[in-house]
Amino acid sequence: MPSNAPYDAEEVRRQDIAHHFHPFTDFADFKKTGSMILGEAEGAYLTDSGGKRYLDGIGGLWCVNIGYGREEMAQAIAQQARQMVYYSSFGHHTSVPAAQLAAKLASLAPGPLNHIFYGTGGSMANDTAVRMIHFYFNRLGQPAKKKIITRHDGYHGSSYLTMSLTGVAFDHTGFDLVPGDLIHRVSSPNCYRRPDGMTEAEFLDYLCDEFVQKIEEIGPGNVAAFFAEPVMGAGGVIVPPKGYHSRFAEICREHGILYVADEVVTAFGRLGHFFASESVFGMVPDIITSAKGLTSAYAPLSATILSDEIYDVLSVPQAKGAMFTHGFTYSGHPVCCAAGLKNIEIMEREDICGHVRKVGPYFERRLKTLQDLPLVGDVRGSHFMLCVENVADKTTKELLPPEVSVGKRIAEACQKRGVLVRPIAHLNVLSPPLILTTGEIDRLVDVLREGILEVAGQLTAEGHKLS
Numbered sequence: 001m002p003s004n005a006p007y008d009a010e011e012v013r014r015q016d017i018a019h020h021f022h023p024f025t026d027f028a029d030f031k032k033t034g035s036m037i038l039g040e041a042e043g044a045y046l047t048d049s050g051g052k053r054y055l056d057g058i059g060g061l062w063c064v065n066i067g068y069g070r071e072e073m074a075q076a077i078a079q080q081a082r083q084m085v086y087y088s089s090f091g092h093h094t095s096v097p098a099a100q101l102a103a104k105l106a107s108l109a110p111g112p113l114n115h116i117f118y119g120t121g122g123s124m125a126n127d128t129a130v131r132m133i134h135f136y137f138n139r140l141g142q143p144a145k146k147k148i149i150t151r152h153d154g155y156h157g158s159s160y161l162t163m164s165l166t167g168v169a170f171d172h173t174g175f176d177l178v179p180g181d182l183i184h185r186v187s188s189p190n191c192y193r194r195p196d197g198m199t200e201a202e203f204l205d206y207l208c209d210e211f212v213q214k215i216e217e218i219g220p221g222n223v224a225a226f227f228a229e230p231v232m233g234a235g236g237v238i239v240p241p242k243g244y245h246s247r248f249a250e251i252c253r254e255h256g257i258l259y260v261a262d263e264v265v266t267a268f269g270r271l272g273h274f275f276a277s278e279s280v281f282g283m284v285p286d287i288i289t290s291a292k293g294l295t296s297a298y299a300p301l302s303a304t305i306l307s308d309e310i311y312d313v314l315s316v317p318q319a320k321g322a323m324f325t326h327g328f329t330y331s332g333h334p335v336c337c338a339a340g341l342k343n344i345e346i347m348e349r350e351d352i353c354g355h356v357r358k359v360g361p362y363f364e365r366r367l368k369t370l371q372d373l374p375l376v377g378d379v380r381g382s383h384f385m386l387c388v389e390n391v392a393d394k395t396t397k398e399l400l401p402p403e404v405s406v407g408k409r410i411a412e413a414c415q416k417r418g419v420l421v422r423p424i425a426h427l428n429v430l431s432p433p434l435i436l437t438t439g440e441i442d443r444l445v446d447v448l449r450e451g452i453l454e455v456a457g458q459l460t461a462e463g464h465k466l467s
């Protein structure tokens with residue numbers, strides 16, 4: 001931040017280290033280095049406390065879809081805060097934006113998904129989905145139908161239950177998962193690491209067989225739902241083999257299992273559509289969970305979007321005077337819903353989905369040019385959800401030892417050059433605001449190339465064999 005900043009950066013750094021317990025943090029160096037203080041943001045750029053400007057290749061955390069600093073968003077939020085900041089949406093109260101946004105989301109979501117339950121984040125949206133699914137099967141008189149199947153490397157949140165749904169083993173380290181055998185897992189549809197000699201089509205057959213076997217092992221009468229991200233995010237930006245979601249949805253239907261599409265990242269334009277399930281993958285799930293891009297992170301809001309069929313079961317009174325007892329103080333918070341409405345208005349007016357559909361393939365092509373570099377084993381993803389997988393050996397796909405922190409070192413090399421890319425273990429993930437121009441994409445990719453080359457040079461000098 002320039003010297004006229006309205007705060008003392010050193011003091012903020014001290015306060016932050018002493019009192020701000022950061023999520024997902026490596027405490028090996030945090031207490032020494034502290035964090036980068038971000039003071040301002042505009043468009044696709046952030047400015048740190050020293051006044052240095054960065055191109056944001058991360059979109060905050062896959063969420064600042066329309067970009068930073070939108071005056072219209074600030075106005076919509078301020079206007080709702082002034083007019084009617086909050087009232088509980090429990091029971092028979094609502095607010096104008098909560099009702100209007102629900103109708104808007106129902107119009108954007110695939111056909112029968114017409115009922116919106118609000119929360120304040122992706123974890124809450126998925127937690128809500130599990131509670132509703134259990135309630136649903138209880139109401140249908142099938143109380144044994146409770147088990148959930150997820151995938152290795154899927155990410156569904158960080159609450160107790162949703163971290164248990166999550167299949168990223170690294171994220172479980174040192175924590176407990178939900179006890180018992182509520183949650184079961186099948187393989188990640190990771191084409192890059194599929195068994196040697198299998199075609200993509202054979203890999204899909206293999207995954208389907210494994211899924212059916214898993215259902216039979218648990219017993220279809222015990223399996224309630226399958227949770228899947230259309231494109232896996234935090235677990236490595238995994239685009240499944242062609243036809244995966246339709247085949248899995250078919251298997252679910254055949255076995256009376258609900259399909260939950262976790263679109264916390266993929267919804268609101270990241271793949272070029274408001275929702276990816278139907279528009280990109282040609283399937284209609286029973287439930288969609290979303291958050292992040294719903295407000296482009298201007299306010300915390302999530303939506304669990306349910307089909308008519310599920311809503312019709314959930315909304316029948318259990319008994320005279322009985323209530324549906326699930327909800328949160330901030331379910332349908334009017335200020336957050338006003339942010340959601342304005343965000344969608346901006347996305348439609350500027351045709352941000354159209355921009356992503358047009359520029360996304362260019363982004364993919366440009367990123368793939370990194371494939372000639374040492375370290376780069378795979379470049380994958382779709383549209384504005386991309387990733388580079390760094391390996392020691394490009395033929396065997398062998399990884400570097402984790403303590404090398406290759407992803408982090410490349411991210412640091414990019415940061416030095418004014419570009420933020422996200423390190424996740426040995427990966428570098430790109431999920432920028434959806435407004436990036438081709439010129440900004442060029443810069444992002446060029447800087448990433450320089451960062452990878454710098455780190456590859458260092459690793460070779462340190463005695464690591466790269467091939």
Ligand SMILES: Cc1ncc(COP(=O)(O)O)c(C=O)c1O
Pocket residue numbers: 120121122123124126155156157158229233234262263264265291292
């Ligand atoms: C696919 C997916 N689901 C759920 C979540 C959890 O969302 P939140 O962090 O808002 O609770 C995330 C977060 O990154 C996500 O990527």
